[in-house]
Amino acid sequence: MTFPMLSLMLAVPFVAAIACLFVDARTARWTALAATLINLALGIQLWLGFDVGGAQWQYVERADVFGRFAWALGVDGMALMLILLSVFLMPLCILASWEAVTKRVPLYMAMFLIMEVVMIGVFAAQDLILFYIFFEAGLIPMYFIIGIWGGANRKYAAFKFFLYTLLGSLVMLVAIIAMVLEAGTTDIPTLLNYDFPREMQTWLWLAFFASFAVKMPMWPVHTWLPDAHVQAPTAGSMILAGVLLKMGGYGFLRFSMPMFPDASGELMWLVFALSMVAVVYTSLVALVQGDMKKLIAYSSVAHMGIVTAGLFAMNQQGIEGALIVMLSHGFVSAALFFCVGVIYDRLHTREIDRYGGLAVNMPAYAIFFLLFTMASIGLPGTSGFVGEFLSLAGIYEASSWAAFVCTIGIILGAAYMLYLYRRVVFGELTKDDVRAMPDLNAREWSIMVPLAALTLWMGVYPESFLAPMRKDVATLVARVADSRAPSDAALTAGKPVAKPDSTHGSAHHGGGSQ
Amino acid sequence: MTNDLALVLPEILLTIGGLVTLMIATFAGDRAVAAYQGAAVLTLGAAIAAVAVSIDNPPATAFMGTITVDAFGGFAKLLIYAASIICILIAPRFFARGMRGEYPVLIVFAALGMGMMASARDMLTLYIGLEMTSLAGYVLASFMRTDSRSAEAGLKYFVLGALASGMLLYGISLLYGFSGSTAFDSIAVAFSGELNMGLILGLVFVIAGVSFKISAVPFHMWTPDVYEGAPLPVTAFFASAPKVAAVALMTRVVVEAMGPGIAAWQQIIIFLALASIILGAVGAIGQKNIKRLLAYSSINNVGFMLIGIAAGTQAGVEAVLAYLLVYLVTTLGTFLVILNLRDADGAPVEDIRSLAGLSERHGGLAAAMAVFLFSLAGIPPLFGFWPKYLVFEAAVLADLVPLAVAGMVASVVGAYYYLAIIKTMYFDDVADVQWGAKGPVLERGLIAVSALWLSIVGYLFIQPLAGATAHAAAVLF
Numbered sequence: 001m002t003f004p005m006l007s008l009m010l011a012v013p014f015v016a017a018i019a020c021l022f023v024d025a026r027t028a029r030w031t032a033l034a035a036t037l038i039n040l041a042l043g044i045q046l047w048l049g050f051d052v053g054g055a056q057w058q059y060v061e062r063a064d065v066f067g068r069f070a071w072a073l074g075v076d077g078m079a080l081m082l083i084l085l086s087v088f089l090m091p092l093c094i095l096a097s098w099e100a101v102t103k104r105v106p107l108y109m110a111m112f113l114i115m116e117v118v119m120i121g122v123f124a125a126q127d128l129i130l131f132y133i134f135f136e137a138g139l140i141p142m143y144f145i146i147g148i149w150g151g152a153n154r155k156y157a158a159f160k161f162f163l164y165t166l167l168g169s170l171v172m173l174v175a176i177i178a179m180v181l182e183a184g185t186t187d188i189p190t191l192l193n194y195d196f197p198r199e200m201q202t203w204l205w206l207a208f209f210a211s212f213a214v215k216m217p218m219w220p221v222h223t224w225l226p227d228a229h230v231q232a233p234t235a236g237s238m239i240l241a242g243v244l245l246k247m248g249g250y251g252f253l254r255f256s257m258p259m260f261p262d263a264s265g266e267l268m269w270l271v272f273a274l275s276m277v278a279v280v281y282t283s284l285v286a287l288v289q290g291d292m293k294k295l296i297a298y299s300s301v302a303h304m305g306i307v308t309a310g311l312f313a314m315n316q317q318g319i320e321g322a323l324i325v326m327l328s329h330g331f332v333s334a335a336l337f338f339c340v341g342v343i344y345d346r347l348h349t350r351e352i353d354r355y356g357g358l359a360v361n362m363p364a365y366a367i368f369f370l371l372f373t374m375a376s377i378g379l380p381g382t383s384g385f386v387g388e389f390l391s392l393a394g395i396y397e398a399s400s401w402a403a404f405v406c407t408i409g410i411i412l413g414a415a416y417m418l419y420l421y422r423r424v425v426f427g428e429l430t431k432d433d434v435r436a437m438p439d440l441n442a443r444e445w446s447i448m449v450p451l452a453a454l455t456l457w458m459g460v461y462p463e464s465f466l467a468p469m470r471k472d473v474a475t476l477v478a479r480v481a482d483s484r485a486p487s488d489a490a491l492t493a494g495k496p497v498a499k500p501d502s503t504h505g506s507a508h509h510g511g512g513s514q
Numbered sequence: 515m516t517n518d519l520a521l522v523l524p525e526i527l528l529t530i531g532g533l534v535t536l537m538i539a540t541f542a543g544d545r546a547v548a549a550y551q552g553a554a555v556l557t558l559g560a561a562i563a564a565v566a567v568s569i570d571n572p573p574a575t576a577f578m579g580t581i582t583v584d585a586f587g588g589f590a591k592l593l594i595y596a597a598s599i600i601c602i603l604i605a606p607r608f609f610a611r612g613m614r615g616e617y618p619v620l621i622v623f624a625a626l627g628m629g630m631m632a633s634a635r636d637m638l639t640l641y642i643g644l645e646m647t648s649l650a651g652y653v654l655a656s657f658m659r660t661d662s663r664s665a666e667a668g669l670k671y672f673v674l675g676a677l678a679s680g681m682l683l684y685g686i687s688l689l690y691g692f693s694g695s696t697a698f699d700s701i702a703v704a705f706s707g708e709l710n711m712g713l714i715l716g717l718v719f720v721i722a723g724v725s726f727k728i729s730a731v732p733f734h735m736w737t738p739d740v741y742e743g744a745p746l747p748v749t750a751f752f753a754s755a756p757k758v759a760a761v762a763l764m765t766r767v768v769v770e771a772m773g774p775g776i777a778a779w780q781q782i783i784i785f786l787a788l789a790s791i792i793l794g795a796v797g798a799i800g801q802k803n804i805k806r807l808l809a810y811s812s813i814n815n816v817g818f819m820l821i822g823i824a825a826g827t828q829a830g831v832e833a834v835l836a837y838l839l840v841y842l843v844t845t846l847g848t849f850l851v852i853l854n855l856r857d858a859d860g861a862p863v864e865d866i867r868s869l870a871g872l873s874e875r876h877g878g879l880a881a882a883m884a885v886f887l888f889s890l891a892g893i894p895p896l897f898g899f900w901p902k903y904l905v906f907e908a909a910v911l912a913d914l915v916p917l918a919v920a921g922m923v924a925s926v927v928g929a930y931y932y933l934a935i936i937k938t939m940y941f942d943d944v945a946d947v948q949w950g951a952k953g954p955v956l957e958r959g960l961i962a963v964s965a966l967w968l969s970i971v972g973y974l975f976i977q978p979l980a981g982a983t984a985h986a987a988a989v990l991f
Contacts, residue, residue, distance in 0.1 A: 067977030133894040147941040155941050159933060166929055170922035177910045
């Protein structure tokens, strides 16, 4: 029996959340910060203790306490990275709301800590029903976070967020029930290698797709996201964009692709089509937004389009790239939302037109904002570049058309981000209230610096993050290899004359064959 | 004969205890609340003990096969009696000076009738049990004689209830005519042969009559009015114990008496289920009175239980039993919260708009209410999710996937109005209501325990719950 590291990581924020409910605002803030920092330390310990290249599932624990399903936890490299992302963002979220949230602080902190429990639980669950419980449980704290501490139209946004995601998840629940009855187990590692009947796979895939596509979110079921983001408090947007959207991508990786490989290959066109529309359409929508948060929200949908396309390229680069985009978007979008939050706290408006010329009176802010803007665009040297490059390379291998369209989306991405940056930071500093805004304070520095450091780290040396995931991605690629749809961009070395086995060889390739 | 009497010990205890309570109430007067309330609670407690010790015994029938004593009935009786105790305990504070001795007596006699419903093995036992419960219910609904709403509720309940009884009796007579018996097993034999119009008509009428009692759509019309008009403890009672008894009865009738005719009744039950889920969800939207809203909520929940019955399998019955237990705890918890919603003058607050900002005035009550509502909506990690999962699993197992999907989609509509109350309590600005003091420790304790159980603690009880429901459901198959 190894030390139940993952249970401990779930228990710390859970206990802290309950404690927060019974103390005053000041104590609640410190309790939440302490708990999230402890969890960050535990997360780093988890990373250090993770045996890269070792067993697929590590930190496995299992307790059959629920009769029909089990308290089964464990992580592979992909889950590990997403857990790290969650525990990394949480203390920053708490700090981001340190002064911005003054109303009902204990409840607020409790909700964020519950959110952390849910996120870690989703990524660590090794039991299908346990996963579903965590996956759905995230709705409740987010509903409160948006609804109580959100903006003017918060009630509508909270309802929309809740009901939209609930509908998707319930369809998935039917599929989960069907899977459990068919396979006779709820154990995820077993299900990963269970071959579901061919036609059943399609239905199950579609049902899971209904849930993950909403969560992701993919066009055309993304409409809850702009509302939720705009209305949520800054930290709520950070965690929503940073981690909650990744649950959809994680779902595709953990369930849709390995459990229903045939259906994944068969319906690849659907994902590509929706992703292509998402990347271009939402980028165009982002271009005309007058509200900063809405703009970044639409940019999230566009980035998630790259992720879904990269995942369903179903090759090593595509999936690794998608994972890096997920991680990178996790902290870059959180950082961008925080950048919006910083000036929102000072001027209490998200209208882009109300700002301008911030480079003059807020130079430090301008530099950080620039860095995150560039990371969002995918400038080499930042984390965005690594992910987008890898995923586009993977997408190209699967479909040159999809790669073509996605690249257009990235160009548009540069357009709307730079346009946003120009209007907010550059230009004449004409407005008196904007001129009066002070630069970053120590608390804001302490949030910006870790985010910036991580962006550069992942941009310069992505291997630290790729190494733990490489073997899991390879396992996944091997699992789906046989069902991958044929590519239009695969290099073929002319017509082979003899060698009958070279017909199989065209689907496989080394890293540098392009 | 003595053997028969030993088997129905809980019923005998209830009869004697109810009469003793009546005597105490008559001679000590309405002011001696503690005396008659104590007698009633002791009676029900003794009945619970009597059921609990014999629940593992093999099934036995008494009085020439008209009544059966088995684990299924035992499970239902435990729930019914426990719910009755709580409904007796919460009454005195609500009625205050209007408390009368008839209240616990009527509840004990209703509990007796409900126990008979749950263990009937003959159409006539069924009918007697049902009428015994209903008659007590009619009186209870109009318990506040001076309140015209209460009187109206009683009258409405009585008229519509009499109509339903008529339908039920007509159905029973048809079944008797075409099968030659009123015993469930003989009727089942008739159903295993070729079905004729008489049997089918009988089946339809019997199901319609029982549907009235579980307030399944389209036999639900009385529910919102009666829930709203009846005094709160009585509403809590109607929403809990008789629902358990009627659902248990419905299960027993369709599975035991009409089991072989599943092709005939399954479609009816499916219709009732979907209609109840959808109408219960849609009808609740826009309700302004919390009791009325809970009436629609109970219609909605009955729909989900009917999905389990529609499966017609042991897994389905197990799911229904688990659902009943969780539903009972949630409903009683919700009503306890509403009971504690009183303004400074002690008048009950039933208007949903008055709940605005409750979380800032009565944080604990609002939190418990949120747990109950999320649980009713079936959102994990609250325990209300689990019985819904079991019900849907039973439906999928019985090849009723479209039913499961339709139920799921409709439950999103249901989630909307639960969320709307939570929105009112947590997001809206504080309403202009002077809230009264906190309720007594007993009520707050019960609320806390049920809310805690329905949050994540309940999951630890899945295994024993599954064992108990499997044991109970097995006797029907």
